[in-house]
Amino acid sequence: MLGFFVEPQPDETLYSLFARYGDRVQYPSQVKLIRELTGSVNPVNLTVLPSRLDHIDRVLPPHHDLSVETLINQHTLLPFYGCFWSPRRILNLRRSMRYASKSKAEPSAGLHASHVKLPQWLRYCPECSQGDRQKVGFRYWHRLHQLPGVNICAVHATRLEDTTIPARVLGKWQRLVTAEEGIRLRTRLPRSIRDKRDHETILRIARDCEWLLSTSCTGVNTLEL
Numbered sequence: 001m002l003g004f005f006v007e008p009q010p011d012e013t014l015y016s017l018f019a020r021y022g023d024r025v026q027y028p029s030q031v032k033l034i035r036e037l038t039g040s041v042n043p044v045n046l047t048v049l050p051s052r053l054d055h056i057d058r059v060l061p062p063h064h065d066l067s068v069e070t071l072i073n074q075h076t077l078l079p080f081y082g083c084f085w086s087p088r089r090i091l092n093l094r095r096s097m098r099y100a101s102k103s104k105a106e107p108s109a110g111l112h113a114s115h116v117k118l119p120q121w122l123r124y125c126p127e128c129s130q131g132d133r134q135k136v137g138f139r140y141w142h143r144l145h146q147l148p149g150v151n152i153c154a155v156h157a158t159r160l161e162d163t164t165i166p167a168r169v170l171g172k173w174q175r176l177v178t179a180e181e182g183i184r185l186r187t188r189l190p191r192s193i194r195d196k197r198d199h200e201t202i203l204r205i206a207r208d209c210e211w212l213l214s215t216s217c218t219g220v221n222t223l224e225l
Helices: 015-026 030-038 054-059 066-077 077-080 087-097 103-111 126-136 179-184 196-213
Strands: 121-126 161-166
Touching: 015 030, 015 066, 015 179, 030 054, 054 066, 054 087, 066 077, 066 087, 077 087, 077 196, 121 126, 121 179, 126 179, 161 179
Parallel strands: none
Antiparallel strands: 121 161
16 A cells, blocks of 8 residues: 555646656656556556556555546546547446456547547646646646647647657556656657647637536446446
8 A cells, every 4th residue: 555645636647646656756666666556567558548547546545535536537538538428438438447457448449540649749838837836836747738639728828849758658668757857858849830720720629628628528427337
């Protein structure tokens, strides 16, 4: 059982929570850190639809406020994708995210076959990161900035910037990188926006996606899990 855990922030990804915890405890081995948090040395990607969430629920300190449902609804992208799926499909995905299963959440959801590709790199909004620093004292990875097809911050209307930190891992995890460290490293140049109309269009898309993510329209009773 963990002696403590970091306090989640609004819209923070599960990857970010795990990375901040690892930075605090300074494990000598990232493999041991990831195994303690997920029960596996090779968990499914932590940014979009992670799995094995029942493990972290079991090892968190007593009287913690995090449940599997809270982790899924507030720290993963299921609420966004769930707006487009049937209740039965959502229920199956929630089960895949909760338990260790051969049926992995992301492939089962069809994300790998989608024409809208998942972001390759962890992304951030410079203004959000500065505001986080001022408000809570550190930067963290936001769910909203990792949504596929979203290239502008819905809050500040500024272009999202790619870091050099992979958003998804093919193979074994090597290291979890906090936003503080990832943003300090060299970032990739954002693609230019051709004209004002393009900017207005992708800003509308970003704000619509923000609304979908915040509505938590999962359409399923979590007591059925």
